[in-house]
Amino acid sequence: MAATVETFRQGRSIPQNLYGRGVPDQTVSIVTDALDKWFALLDGGRYDDAYASPPVIRAIPLTLASREILCEDNAVVRLTFASTDGADLPAWTPGMHLDFTLPSGRRRQYSLCGDPAERNTYTVAVRYIPDGGGGSTEMHSLEEGAAVTVRGPRNGFPFVPRGNAVFVAGGIGITAILPMVRAANAAGMDWHLVYCGRSRESLPFLDEIEALPPGRVTIRTDDAAGIATGPELLERAGTGAVYCCGPPPMIDAVRRAFDSVPATHLYFERFSPPPVRGGVEFEVQLVDTGEIITVPSDTTALQAIREIKPDVAYSCQQGFCGTCRTRVLSGTPDHRESRLTPEEQESEMLICVSRAEGGRIVLDL
Structure with a gap:
């Protein structure tokens, strides 16, 4: 799992390129977590920080x-x-x-x-x-x-227990959504859960979910009903919030359909990295061995390097945890993350999302 969240109001443009530069993509830093200003943005300045526990670093x-x-x-x-x-x-x-x-x-x-x-x-x-x-x-x-x-x-995926909400979970994405559903139910909110997966046999927590109040849950499996479209996933969306956690195709479908529903906020968390967009092919040279690796335009540097060095350290694959930060010895990185400071970007990069501006880059791995 990787915890990345983006928040939008209806009518606000949705970034088309999660990996691109200059995109208004609100990725929560693994270090700073719950900044007060960020939480205020989540609910138009009305977010009560009593809903969020302080981050623990130790x-x-x-x-x-x-x-x-x-x-x-x-x-x-x-x-x-x-x-x-x-x-x-x-x-x-x-x-x-x-x-x-x-x-x-x-x-x-x-x-x-x-x-x-x-x-x-x-x-x-x-x-x-x-x-x-x-x-x-x-x-x-x-x-x-x-x-x-x-x-x-x-x-990285805060829940605001007020108003009405639609929860959309795909497969193991239910792990982030289920505590929200429990809290919404306990608070007496107007809520609905859409839970999707390949088959009933693949769905965890099914007994607990089917025991929730009647009419509050829609369970949809690909083998019985096909893959749900964005409008189908948001069919029950009202004037409140949408919380979505699941695979990239589900999130993309929800994002595309969001402007057609009356919901005012969309919060989502990815459990796997989105595809590379707008990439160009480049080369990575590993300083310890001298090996030169070609990184295709639709592949991350991390993915290409793992073919040669499968034990290279990584975690979130979305550019926020910092596990894969690597020293750059030569070449110009194309930074596509929000983790490093401008000073750090002068000599380091996160190989899970950042690339090179063409040509070759030499890394100290």
Whole structure:
């Protein structure tokens, strides 16, 4: 999971190029998280910061207390972690996530999906992705008693519990959405959940979701009804907010349809990187080996480098966590992120999204 959020009012132009320069794309920094001004923008200056817990930067050691397979295809596991010393853990609110450092050293982000009132545990759910870079494989292999370290909770996808809301979740995107649904229901909001997936066998939390109040939930699977269009996903959208979490095609469909509905706010979180847009082919030379790697116009530098160095560090793949920051020894980067300061951009780049302005760039990997 990677926590990126964009917020729009109806009638405001939606950026067409998430990776492009000069695009009014509001990506939340992994360091600053919940800045007061940003939260004010989310609700037109009416956001109450009582809804957001302060970000926690320190590392927290956790122990895996329990694990449970959640869906019939066995691809999603729910993992509940407890503090190693039994003390209460930092509070969290719907939409928050944790940055995990796994035993291998990999860093990955996963949304909290348990009960915020349970202060002694954190719960996440992870879908196994065979070619996903090893993070989900490692999470699925954890046994009870395993030790991990987390940073957070951090909020890149805040929920405002007022008015009415439509929640759109695709597959494992339900992990970020479900705590919001619970909070909306508890607050007596007018809400509706649209939950999509390949098949019922692939949908986690299905028992809990089907037990929600009648008429509040639409479950749609590709094998029974086909892939939903944007207008179908937003059919129940009223004058309030839309919260969407899922794969890029779903998010793109919702974004395209948003201006045709009366909703005033759109918040979404991506669980995988969007496609590269407006890229040009360039070369990367690795200073340690001298190898020269061609990066096609539709491929990220990270993806191309991983073909040669599969152990290269990365996490969010969206240009905000900073895990893949790399020193630039020669060449001109085309910075397509919001993480580095202008001074840092003079000598570093984030290879998951940033590129080169043609020609060759030499990296200290």
